[in-house]
Amino acid sequence: MIINLDMQSDVPIYTQLMNRIIEGIACGDLQPGESLPSVRGLASDIGVNLHTVNKAYTLLKQEGFIQIHRQKGVVIQPDGMPAMDPENLLRQYNQLKPILADAICRGMTKDQILHITDQIYSEISKPRKEND
Amino acid sequence: MDWLSTLILLLMFLPISIAIIFMPYFTRNTVSFGISVSEEMYHSKPLRKLRKKYACSSAILYTLILIIGLISVLVSKSFTLELIIACSAGILVVGSILLHLAFHFKMKKFKLEHPMADAPNKTILSIDTGFRQQKLIFSNTWFLLHLGITISSAVLAWTYYHQFPDTLAMQFDLQGNVTRSVDKSYIAVLGLNMMQFIMTLLFIFINWTIHNSKQQLNISNPQESLRQNVIFRRAWSLYMIITGLLIVLMFSFIQLNMLFELNSQMVGLVTILITTVMVLGALVLSFSLGQGGSRLGRSTSYSNAQPINDDKYWKLGSFYYNPQDPSVWIEKRTGIGWTVNFARPIGWLFLIAIPAVIITISLLLN
Numbered sequence: 174m175i176i177n178l179d180m181q182s183d184v185p186i187y188t189q190l191m192n193r194i195i196e197g198i199a200c201g202d203l204q205p206g207e208s209l210p211s212v213r214g215l216a217s218d219i220g221v222n223l224h225t226v227n228k229a230y231t232l233l234k235q236e237g238f239i240q241i242h243r244q245k246g247v248v249i250q251p252d253g254m255p256a257m258d259p260e261n262l263l264r265q266y267n268q269l270k271p272i273l274a275d276a277i278c279r280g281m282t283k284d285q286i287l288h289i290t291d292q293i294y295s296e297i298s299k300p301r302k303e304n305d
Numbered sequence: 306m307d308w309l310s311t312l313i314l315l316l317m318f319l320p321i322s323i324a325i326i327f328m329p330y331f332t333r334n335t336v337s338f339g340i341s342v343s344e345e346m347y348h349s350k351p352l353r354k355l356r357k358k359y360a361c362s363s364a365i366l367y368t369l370i371l372i373i374g375l376i377s378v379l380v381s382k383s384f385t386l387e388l389i390i391a392c393s394a395g396i397l398v399v400g401s402i403l404l405h406l407a408f409h410f411k412m413k414k415f416k417l418e419h420p421m422a423d424a425p426n427k428t429i430l431s432i433d434t435g436f437r438q439q440k441l442i443f444s445n446t447w448f449l450l451h452l453g454i455t456i457s458s459a460v461l462a463w464t465y466y467h468q469f470p471d472t473l474a475m476q477f478d479l480q481g482n483v484t485r486s487v488d489k490s491y492i493a494v495l496g497l498n499m500m501q502f503i504m505t506l507l508f509i510f511i512n513w514t515i516h517n518s519k520q521q522l523n524i525s526n527p528q529e530s531l532r533q534n535v536i537f538r539r540a541w542s543l544y545m546i547i548t549g550l551l552i553v554l555m556f557s558f559i560q561l562n563m564l565f566e567l568n569s570q571m572v573g574l575v576t577i578l579i580t581t582v583m584v585l586g587a588l589v590l591s592f593s594l595g596q597g598g599s600r601l602g603r604s605t606s607y608s609n610a611q612p613i614n615d616d617k618y619w620k621l622g623s624f625y626y627n628p629q630d631p632s633v634w635i636e637k638r639t640g641i642g643w644t645v646n647f648a649r650p651i652g653w654l655f656l657i658a659i660p661a662v663i664i665t666i667s668l669l670l671n
Contacts, residue, residue, distance in 0.1 A: 174435065175522070176431070177430070180613055216631045220627070220632065222629065
């Protein structure tokens with residue numbers, strides 16, 4: 174899967190990297206069991222410190238999206254994705270709240286917000302063409 | 306001077322000068338004389354003109370060097386052919402460096418004066434997570450062939466050691482006269498196999514480097530750029546395997562020549578033939594693929610996307626020094642191939658150790 178990173182963004186590289194990988198899993202570009210590059214390989218391809226990639230991988234591992242093996246390297250979780258437990262629901266709730274508050278302040282209606290959510294959902298779940 | 310020497314001079318000089326003349330056309334469409342630009346800017350009229358100007362100036366310079374070299378070969382009696390070749394090569398190297406620097410600074414000034422007005426403010430980097438799962442190189446097991454030839458040559462040389470003549474010709478001039486010979490010894494005979502072994506190791510290392518060097522995709526079309534890059538790496542990997550084989554075979558031929566004392570001019574001829582094949586092969590690959598495969602299926606629409614501005618890490622447009630980047634091997638900015646990140650000590654180590662090993666071995670053999 175091809176990942177695009179914005180090198181001048183305020184969003185840290187490790188966060189962008191995590192988001193892109195989770196998106197890749199969600200839309201099926203990254204299949205369970207598929208290998209990801211090694212920490213060193215990915216860091217040198219992006220041209221950033223090893224810690225940056227390490228941080229993204231460690232967090233993804235803690236969440237249960239990837240596995241890190243000594244021999245096989247880094248792979249997308251082959252034994253089923255992590256479930257939505259109450260803890261994650263609460264976190265999602267807290268993350269969405271400021272986004273919605275911001276949208277409401279800027280005058281968005283409930284329908285508009287739901288429409289965007291719907292759009293994003295179908296963008297991710299829609300099977301993509303190979304040469305997209 | 307006979308026609309052969311003149312031919313040799315031409316065979317060496319022409320492909321190398323052609324490669325240097327067309328250098329700015331080999332680079333990726335996002336680099337102009339060591340300065341990062343958008344594709345749109347690369348194909349803009351002033352930069353096209355700049356490249357043409359470079360090609361013309363260098364063509365004139367190298368034609369002058371060649372003419373002076375040929376005249377001194379034909380006229381002069383006091384200089385040897387070797388000296389003339391060394392001098393013209395030296396002038397060629399210095400001249401090309403100065404010319405490139407001049408155009409680099411011209412380009413730097415041009416970029417400062419022409420900031421991309423409508424360029425998007427973002428600088429995107431594209432990475433394929435499956436890059437190294439692709440078949441980027443031909444397997445290193447191909448080098449078993451080279452090792453096989455090396456070992457069988459060594460075994461044969463050892464077995465027939467008593468049949469080698471008592472003095473061995475070690476060096477020839479370009480006319481095929483022996484300029485240096487030594488008394489027969491195991492080191493002198495088997496040294497050639499040692500060289501074969503070291504060269505094979507070197508080519509295995511280069512092949513490994515081709516696999517591991519930094520992934521660099523063109524942001525305006527990452528998929529296409531990925532395809533080009535895979536072809537580029539595989540082609541040069543194959544080139545390394547084939548030239549490695551030619552060099553190993555050349556050493557075996559030299560050894561056979563020692564044993565049977567064939568025509569001494571043959572050795573010189575074979576050496577030059579192999580060198581010419583190598584240089585021409587590199588030239589053909591450079592023209593057809595370009596740096597990173599950028600000449601493969603060039604598109605006609607040029608993106609104005611601004612590539613990552615890493616100019617400050619490219620000292621004088623040619624030397625990469627970036628302490629933040631953990632990669633050791635990276636594509637060159639000008640010309641074809643790879644260079645090291647000078648901010649990594651291991652990069653320095655490679656640059657020093659490889660010539661050091663080869664020089665030490667050849668000194669030991671003398």
